[in-house]
Amino acid sequence: MTAPSLDALRPALEGVVASVIATCDADGLPNVSMISQVHYLDPERVALSYQFFNKTRRNLLATRRASVQIVDPETMRQYRLDFDYEETLTRGPLFESMKAKLAGLASHHGMEGVFRLLGADLFRVLSIEAVPGPTIAHTAQARPLLAATRRACDALDACTDLEELLDRATEVLEAQFGIRHSMVLMAEDGEDRLYAVASRGYRSSGVGAEVQFGEGVIGVAAREHTPIRIGHMTREYRYGAAITETARRAGLIDGAPRAIPFPGLAAPRSQIALPILEGGRLLGVLFAEAEETLRFAYDDEDALALVAGHLGARIAILRAGESDEDAPTPGEKLPLAGVVTVRYYAADQSVFLDHDYLIKGVAGAILWRLLREYQATGRTDFALRELRVDPALRLPAHAENLDARMILLRRRLEERQSCLRIEKAGRGRFRLAIACRLTLEEPA
Known part of the structure; x- marks a missing residue:
């Protein structure tokens, strides 16, 4: 059997089926255990979740080698990957992305409070070997994400002002990707918060609802400038209908809250937040969620990241023409009542x-x-x-x-x-x- 590239194995890295990791100590004594997360990083590297200082961890530090067996949940094909350890990250975009995904996996398996990410162990993939065994036919038809992305970008290009562009962004997510619930949030200049300016699929628009940097998948994506994706519902990254503790501290007027409730789903099972960047500067966040488990896979993340990037470029282009000013059009004076x-x-x-x-x-x-x-x-x-x-x-x-x-x-x-x-x-x-x-x- 010929093993595919790491890119083709990404469905097996979603955590649907637990992976198995094998290590040896300095004397060659083997140890086998389960691992929560094997995270795709690029065509040559992955990151493993470091949660406990146990025998596996000690072996990794001693020999810098590991083998991991993964399972594609759609076909049940199994693959063995040999790794060489590079480094451990305890902060930054990769760490936060894995932390969010692990929170969803922990909730799915009833292990909230037990699964806690201590670090992201980076490994270079030395080899990939297909493991012989029974498989099932893959019947699900792949969504044409590349064509959908092209059509979405074409639709954004047709917009002539910012308000139309922001509304179109949520429209194309539904029309081209089948995403019914989405919103666009813009960054507040000089402050670590975002506010919703466009939404689709919610009972109330939530325009003006605020999210602090670091709060939920939206706030983490904004703070780290990286996509954050969760495939299972978790309390740790949920947005409640009530205002956040940060907002409560920020303003009470005679007991009245100065905040607009976040309009998100009451019980989302999948969420994805993608930073809208222009020249490395954060403009906002494109957010989508769904009631289905594992609605957004690696390929969806790639496609939506392209849409978010194109959205950032279009915002910059439209703002470049802001200095132009028309003569005022005549207005109508309204009768005053009340x-x-x-x-x-x-x-x-x-x-x-x-x-x-x-x-x-x-x-x-x-x-x-x-x-x-x-x-x-x-x-x-x-x-x-x-x-x-x-x-x-x-x-x-x-x-x-x-x-x-x-x-x-x-x-x-x-x-x-x-x-x-x-x-x-x-x-x-x-x-x-x-x-x-x-x-x-x-x-x-």
Whole structure:
């Protein structure tokens, strides 16, 4: 039997069937045990999960050699891989990716609290040998991921503004990859958090929901700039409908939380988060989840990483044309009906309409600035350029996410169906549409 390349063995490295590792001590005495995770790294290397300092671990450190037998769960074909130990990583992208995957495996096997990753042992593959034995025919038809990726990228290329692009990103995941639940989150300039700007497949959009760096698969993917994928449900990486402890500490106003609930599935069994990068800089995260176990395999990760990369490039291209500005289009003056009290809390730049939370952060500061200008002068037409240079908004020196914040603010106002709206008024311009009388308050 001719053994395939390591690339072709990736289905056997998902952890569906436990692998067996054999080592010897310095005197040649063999030891065989089970291993939780054999992680594909590249065509020549894998990483094994280091969880316990046991006989296997001592043998590895003594001889630097190991043999691992893996099983393809679809065909039951078995392969023996001989390894040479290189190093152990205890932090960084690879470690975090394996840690997340191990948490899912631990939950699947009822071993939460027992399976804890201490390190990622890197090995170079010296040889691959097919092990003779009974097999079953592979009947599942492979999804045409390459064609789906090409069509997805073509669809993103057709978008002419950022808002259309972000919505299209979630649309193509469903249309081309059959992924029903997804969202795009953008990074907050100068802060270790992201906020949702587009979503698909959820009962509520969750636009404005925040995720801190390091929180769940989304936050870890953002912090480490690497895809994070889980194939089994685990409490350790779940997002609850309630706000996080970080958000609770960040703002309480008379007991009212300043946060928007995360819109994710109540019981996801598979999740994947892919950083959206441009020139090595984090722009956001593309996130998808499913109710099926092991919905996202290595090939799905590769395809979605390409889509996320293309999304980052398109965002950069669209932003490069932001300096262009159209003449303002004429607007319609709306009749005023009713009174709404807008409260602004400078501590976290949060805005409440009457007693209901709307938004916080830079988006909140933008809305407050516009409303004060309107109240003082009656002005309703504005340009993005003037907001960028306004010191009162406390934007970071090289803030580039102003467009995403305006999308977030516009959608939050639309969802609230309030008497306030923000409308596009040409390239680089927008307009306040106000259909009520406003009372502005800034409590101490």
